[in-house]
Amino acid sequence: MDFTPDDEQQALREAVRGLLATTYADHDARRRTVAEDPGFDEKLWGRLAEMGVLGLPFSEADGGVGAGPVEIGIVCQELGRVLAPEPYLASVVHAGGLVAACGTAEQKADVLGRLSAGDLVLAAADTAPGARWSSANDGVRATVEGDAWTLTGVADPVVGGARADLLVVTAALPDGGTGLFLVSPEAVERTGYVAADLTRAASVRFDASAATPLGEPGRDLSASIATISDLTRIMGANQALGVMQSQVRATTDYLKSRTQFGVTLNTFQALTFRAADMYVSLEMAQSMVDWATMTIAGGDPAVVADAADRVGLTIARTGRHVGQEAIQLHGGIAMTAEYAVGVGAAHVEVLGQWLGNGAHHLSRLADRVGEHEMVDAV
Amino acid sequence: MQLELSPTDAEFRTRMRELFTTKVPQEIRDTVLAGRHLSHDQIVESQRILNAEGLAVPHWPTEWGGQDWTDLQRHLWHEEMQRAGVPLPLAFNASMIGPVIAQFGTQEQKERFLPATANLDIWWSQGFSEPDAGSDLASLRTSAVRDGDDWVVNGQKTWTTLGQYGDWIFTLVRTDPEVKKQAGISMLLIDMTSPGVEVRPIELIDGGHEVNEVWFSDVRVPGDLMVGDPGQGWTIAKFLLGNERVGVAPVGATKRALARLKSEAADLMDDPLVRARVAELENDLLALELTALRVVAHSSDGAPHPASSVLKLRGSELQQAVSELALDLAGPASLAARADDDSPQEGWARRSAPTYLNLRKASIYGGSNEVQRQIISRTILGL
Numbered sequence: 001m002d003f004t005p006d007d008e009q010q011a012l013r014e015a016v017r018g019l020l021a022t023t024y025a026d027h028d029a030r031r032r033t034v035a036e037d038p039g040f041d042e043k044l045w046g047r048l049a050e051m052g053v054l055g056l057p058f059s060e061a062d063g064g065v066g067a068g069p070v071e072i073g074i075v076c077q078e079l080g081r082v083l084a085p086e087p088y089l090a091s092v093v094h095a096g097g098l099v100a101a102c103g104t105a106e107q108k109a110d111v112l113g114r115l116s117a118g119d120l121v122l123a124a125a126d127t128a129p130g131a132r133w134s135s136a137n138d139g140v141r142a143t144v145e146g147d148a149w150t151l152t153g154v155a156d157p158v159v160g161g162a163r164a165d166l167l168v169v170t171a172a173l174p175d176g177g178t179g180l181f182l183v184s185p186e187a188v189e190r191t192g193y194v195a196a197d198l199t200r201a202a203s204v205r206f207d208a209s210a211a212t213p214l215g216e217p218g219r220d221l222s223a224s225i226a227t228i229s230d231l232t233r234i235m236g237a238n239q240a241l242g243v244m245q246s247q248v249r250a251t252t253d254y255l256k257s258r259t260q261f262g263v264t265l266n267t268f269q270a271l272t273f274r275a276a277d278m279y280v281s282l283e284m285a286q287s288m289v290d291w292a293t294m295t296i297a298g299g300d301p302a303v304v305a306d307a308a309d310r311v312g313l314t315i316a317r318t319g320r321h322v323g324q325e326a327i328q329l330h331g332g333i334a335m336t337a338e339y340a341v342g343v344g345a346a347h348v349e350v351l352g353q354w355l356g357n358g359a360h361h362l363s364r365l366a367d368r369v370g371e372h373e374m375v376d377a378v
Numbered sequence: 379m380q381l382e383l384s385p386t387d388a389e390f391r392t393r394m395r396e397l398f399t400t401k402v403p404q405e406i407r408d409t410v411l412a413g414r415h416l417s418h419d420q421i422v423e424s425q426r427i428l429n430a431e432g433l434a435v436p437h438w439p440t441e442w443g444g445q446d447w448t449d450l451q452r453h454l455w456h457e458e459m460q461r462a463g464v465p466l467p468l469a470f471n472a473s474m475i476g477p478v479i480a481q482f483g484t485q486e487q488k489e490r491f492l493p494a495t496a497n498l499d500i501w502w503s504q505g506f507s508e509p510d511a512g513s514d515l516a517s518l519r520t521s522a523v524r525d526g527d528d529w530v531v532n533g534q535k536t537w538t539t540l541g542q543y544g545d546w547i548f549t550l551v552r553t554d555p556e557v558k559k560q561a562g563i564s565m566l567l568i569d570m571t572s573p574g575v576e577v578r579p580i581e582l583i584d585g586g587h588e589v590n591e592v593w594f595s596d597v598r599v600p601g602d603l604m605v606g607d608p609g610q611g612w613t614i615a616k617f618l619l620g621n622e623r624v625g626v627a628p629v630g631a632t633k634r635a636l637a638r639l640k641s642e643a644a645d646l647m648d649d650p651l652v653r654a655r656v657a658e659l660e661n662d663l664l665a666l667e668l669t670a671l672r673v674v675a676h677s678s679d680g681a682p683h684p685a686s687s688v689l690k691l692r693g694s695e696l697q698q699a700v701s702e703l704a705l706d707l708a709g710p711a712s713l714a715a716r717a718d719d720d721s722p723q724e725g726w727a728r729r730s731a732p733t734y735l736n737l738r739k740a741s742i743y744g745g746s747n748e749v750q751r752q753i754i755s756r757t758i759l760g761l
Contacts (some may be wrong), residue, residue, distance in 0.1 A: 001387065001450065002380040003672045070379050081419035202683035252759045276691075279754055283688050287668035294381035313661050365692070370647060374637040375660045377667045378383055 049118025080242025177220025627693025
């Protein structure tokens with residue numbers, strides 16, 4: 001048992017951190033980037049591809065690097081640290097993950113190869129308007145005539161959906177179950193919008209839109225879809241952890257430097273105690289994120305699903321505790337869009353509401369409390 | 379990063395589990411598992427069994443019965459004991475005075491006290507806190523004045539846990555009132571049968587007799603019973619309290635308490651709100667357990683990790699939270715706390731209120747949670 005990243009993992013962290021700093025040296029750079037379409041920096045995306053970061057999760061045969069979950073988690077933490085708006089979770093982890101899990105060999109080599117190279121941005125369209133974290137999408141229905149598949153319905157929110165070059169769509173199959181399809185953006189009507197953290201999502205309307213089945217046509221892929229969603233949740237938790245680490249650091253620095261009543265704020269015990277509690281929350285979250293990330297390597301979908309619920313609940317609780325306290329201890333400055341701390345709180349909230357919020361994960365865990373005597377770490 | 383235990387550690391854990399569940403009598407373990415009070419004799423019997431197996435004081439130097447285990451193995455030993463319902467080796471002996479004598483004692487003190495301390499032939503009490511010196515320990519006033527070869531001790535200690543069973547007491551006393559308050563403190567080992575030592579029980583809010591006042595009136599203590607030099611007491615106390623914080627988050631015991639509550643109050647587990655509270659606590663306990671594992675994985679040099687304050691803080695909060703849930707589930711049955719044994723109310727429910735009240739201590743002792751917040755904000759965050 002070992003919770004310490006090895007030298008190579010540490011080197012990856014430094015490299016990604018260094019690269020991100022070339023674009024997001026400060027929060028102003030992030031503000032400028034999200035102010036314009038597509039809401040992220042295409043040049044940086046290309047450089048992430050060159051560094052091999054976009055291909056990290058995929059096998060070498062498919063044009064990727066074949067790295068493990070810990071490496072991908074490190075990338076997500078670094079993205080979170082600077083609130084990078086690049087659609088890594090949506091495009092690489094989630095949509096790319098669906099292709100890797102369900103695509104044919106040709107589809108994987110083609111789509112993942114181009115994704116890894118930075119030539120293709122993906123988005124997963126898997127949520128019906130008003131739906132909540134289900135692997136069955138009945139907002140979009142698939143029909144087939146001969147070999148020709150078409151999709152009809154609406155997916156919303158589709159994270160990163162307006163910019164995507166290719167959509168990976170979940171849809172209800174004619175004979176029951178949920179299938180996956182590749183859909184060209186030309187075949188759909190897309191309406192992009194800005195989320196609460198200034199990242200981008202879209203509403204996507206399918207109207208007898210031509211679609212290519214991912215993998216074997218007509219096969220129910222619900223189980224794989226659920227597992228990839230769980231992996232994305234765990235990586236989203238890594239990203240949220242990066243945000244929270246920055247919030248705790250910024251708050252600590254602020255308490256040491258900001259003067260009021262002629263003294264720095266860390267003179268007031270009421271404030272330092274609250275910072276200590278933020279740190280305690282952060283440490284617990286770090287433990288859960290490390291653990292959940294490591295469970296992926298074991299490959300058991302039930303274990304991963306359980307870990308996703310557990311880390312999802314912890315991040316939801318910690319995200320609010322740390323985010324709210326970071327804003328409160330900073331005071332008015334954190335209410336401004338100029339300052340990263342408050343925007344970070346928005347980002348963690350967007351991640352949670354997209355991938356599964358605290359109430360959802362708690363409800364799932366509560367259903368299962370009778371199935372075990374106690375929960376063990378190993 | 380690697381989640382699984384190594385084959386060696388997994389085998390170690392299996393061996394611990396087997397020893398604890400086969401060597402320690404079922405009746406003693408049932409008493410612990412049910413949350414009932416252990417008797418003096420049960421605690422002594424259990425520790426002697428552990429000591430015979432080399433499991434009572436594994437963190438001591440090997441020449442005095444310690445095992446050359448890794449921090450992770452010590453952690454596994456500690457968790458498996460709690461899981462099996464084995465009473466932990468008496469902390470005053472195993473975690474506090476033993477390591478202190480091994481570190482600071484004379485050869486004569488080591489030979490005289492360490493084997494007897496490991497085997498619980500001597501039951502030690504802790505004489506640190508005083509009525510005006512709790513978290514601010516350096517303010518203590520109990521005095522020791524040199525008289526020939528002896529020290530003459532006068533004063534009062536309080537919160538002496540299980541002092542009614544104590545054979546000996548390790549005390550901090552003021553030997554020099556003229557110097558800076560930390561510098562004038564020394565440590566004395568005192569035979570509690572000495573003339574002038576008086577133990578008076580304190581009744582607590584849970585109705586139990588767990589702590590005492592200990593009064594010293596002209597108690598003569600031979601000079602060779604001072605640990606370290608005069609004035610070294612503060613350094614020794616810091617060493618001792620640093621040890622005390624390790625393993626201070628009783629993860630295994632709290633997990634076990636929650637698991638038992640789930641089975642004892644099984645009829646209430648259909649309520650979704652109850653299930654949600656259980657699920658939330660299980661999740662928080664998992665995070666705590668993982669954090670404890672991260673800390674042991676990092677403290678390879680044996681020095682207490684600064685994050686041990688995090689464990690103390692969160693560990694006591696969760697211990698208290700589980701006791702709150704038990705009390706809420708017991709409801710009216712909890713009123714029967716002091717009813718006769720033929721009460722129709724179930725045992726767990728009757729014990730719920732005293733346990734809840736008793737555990738309020740967890741955020742006070744061993745450095746209050748406010749002290750821990752101070753340590754975190756100063757030494758970890760640099761505030």
